[in-house]
Amino acid sequence: xxxxxxxxxxxxxxxxxxxxxxxxxxxxxxxxxxxxxxxxxxxxxxxxxxxxxxxxxxxxxxxxxxxxxxxxxxxxxxxxxxxxxxxxxxxxxxxxxxxxxxxxxxxxxxxxxxxxxxxxxxxxxxxxxxxxxxxxxxxxxx
Amino acid sequence: xxxxxxxxxxxxxxxxxxxxxxxxxxxxxxxxxxxxxxxxxxxxxxxxxxxxxxxxxxxxxxxxxxxxxxxxxxxxxxxxxxxxxxxxxxxxxxxxxxxxxxxxxxxxxxxxxxxxxxxxxxxxxxxxxxxxxxxxxxxxxx
DNA sequence: TATTGTTATACTCTATAACTATA
DNA sequence: TATAGTTATAGAGTATAACAATA
Numbered sequence: 001x002x003x004x005x006x007x008x009x010x011x012x013x014x015x016x017x018x019x020x021x022x023x024x025x026x027x028x029x030x031x032x033x034x035x036x037x038x039x040x041x042x043x044x045x046x047x048x049x050x051x052x053x054x055x056x057x058x059x060x061x062x063x064x065x066x067x068x069x070x071x072x073x074x075x076x077x078x079x080x081x082x083x084x085x086x087x088x089x090x091x092x093x094x095x096x097x098x099x100x101x102x103x104x105x106x107x108x109x110x111x112x113x114x115x116x117x118x119x120x121x122x123x124x125x126x127x128x129x130x131x132x133x134x135x136x137x138x139x140x141x142x
Numbered sequence: 143x144x145x146x147x148x149x150x151x152x153x154x155x156x157x158x159x160x161x162x163x164x165x166x167x168x169x170x171x172x173x174x175x176x177x178x179x180x181x182x183x184x185x186x187x188x189x190x191x192x193x194x195x196x197x198x199x200x201x202x203x204x205x206x207x208x209x210x211x212x213x214x215x216x217x218x219x220x221x222x223x224x225x226x227x228x229x230x231x232x233x234x235x236x237x238x239x240x241x242x243x244x245x246x247x248x249x250x251x252x253x254x255x256x257x258x259x260x261x262x263x264x265x266x267x268x269x270x271x272x273x274x275x276x277x278x279x280x281x282x283x284x
Numbered sequence: 285t286a287t288t289g290t291t292a293t294a295c296t297c298t299a300t301a302a303c304t305a306t307a
Numbered sequence: 308t309a310t311a312g313t314t315a316t317a318g319a320g321t322a323t324a325a326c327a328a329t330a
Contacts, residue, residue, distance in 0.1 A: 008256040009268065010162055012275040014177075017159030018202060019279050020152055035156075036320070052289065060160060065321055067290055081289095089288045089329045114150040120281065125274060126151065132263070132271045133154040137161050139262065178297070194312065207298055209313055223312095231306045231311045 013136070024113050033106045036061070036069050037078075041103040044079070044095055051090055078102055155278070166255050175248045178203070178211050179220075183245045186221070186237055193232055220244055 025035050033041075036059070043049070043058045056066040070093070073079050078099035084090040095103070118126055167177050175183075178201070185191070185200045198208040212235070215221050220241035226232040237245070260268055 006268075006272065008252065009259045009271060009275075010166055010252070010256050012272055012279070013155075013159050013162055013259075015202070016275045016279040017155050017163075020155055021159075024152055034319080051287095053287095060157070061320085062322060063289065064291080064323080068320080071290090083329090087288090087330075091289065110150065110152070114152050117151045117155075117278065117281070120277065121274070126148075128270060129151060129274045130148065130154055132267060132274070133151075133158045135262065136259065137154070137158040139259070176296080193310095195310095203297085204299060205312065206300080206314080210297080213313090225306090229307075229311090233312065 009136075020117065024110075027109045027113055028106055031102075031105045031109055032076075033102065033109070037073060037102075038106045038110065040066070040069055040073065041078070041095070041099065041106060044093060045100075045103055049093075052093070055093075073099070151278075162259065166252075169251045169255055170248055173244075173247045173251055174218075175244065175251070179215060179244075180248045180252065182208070182211055182215065183220070183237070183241065183248060186235060187242075187245055191235075194235070197235075215241070 021035065028034055028038055039059045040055070043055055049055045049058070052066055052070075053063060056063050059066065061069075070079065070081065074081060076098075077096055079096060080094050081091045082094070084092045121129070163177065170176055170180055181201045182197070185197055191197045191200070194208055194212075195205060198205050201208065203211075212221065212223065216223060218240075219238055221238060222236050223233045224236065226234050263271070
């Protein structure tokens, strides 16, 4: 008898991520957010960005794509862009109170969502999963 | 001292899947394919579809989205659509020789890609990863 | 000239609502 | 009326190339 071939890791990864990200995006949308907006807010609240290009790298998108999202977020009153006095080529991004409030709402969504993802797994399994996912992501960078 | 908070599972999953799917899509594009085209070809070659709606479900997209991809694939000469004689509401999809050749080329890409994904992991780790990813995907369906 | 970010443009994937063809 | 699939339309996210502002 032949063993059934294992389902490819890439297909399993894509399926798990697709279903997860759809549900997560729906939950964020109910609060007026989206995945890219959440990732940008998360990166901004973590701080440490000198330039938008660094922010784009952290979010995993290109410069014009970041500009696109920043435009939407600025129109929504979540942030302000000002040129830095010492080097006016650099735009400094500041979250408004509205932006910070949005961050906290979306963080609530993200925490609730992650709790749901973690349910049914032991801590040891979650640690193993984190380790495996980090190694997978790191592999791609090369 | 506080322990550093664990990075959310959802974020790690999204990162791993994003980097993986980009590289995979690039590799498929070099052969004239794409991820949705590959998934449709894979489902068609597995067979067992009576209706397009079942095919759409298997690929994880809606009917009109499937129609969109089938249009492109038919224009590219990969398949033909004909009405079933016994129930002319149903369209039967048949892969052409070109379509089957594309399937085999893209399967080669997928197998090479998955081999790369698997490298650096032990068989026990891969089994664990498959199990964890399947449980994650199953959870979302509920 | 080099750097930072934006504008202009376009493409892919996806979806919902309305429609046609068939039963 | 109900079902299978398509057409019409739209929207989100992404990207590349060309550009403007600044250094």
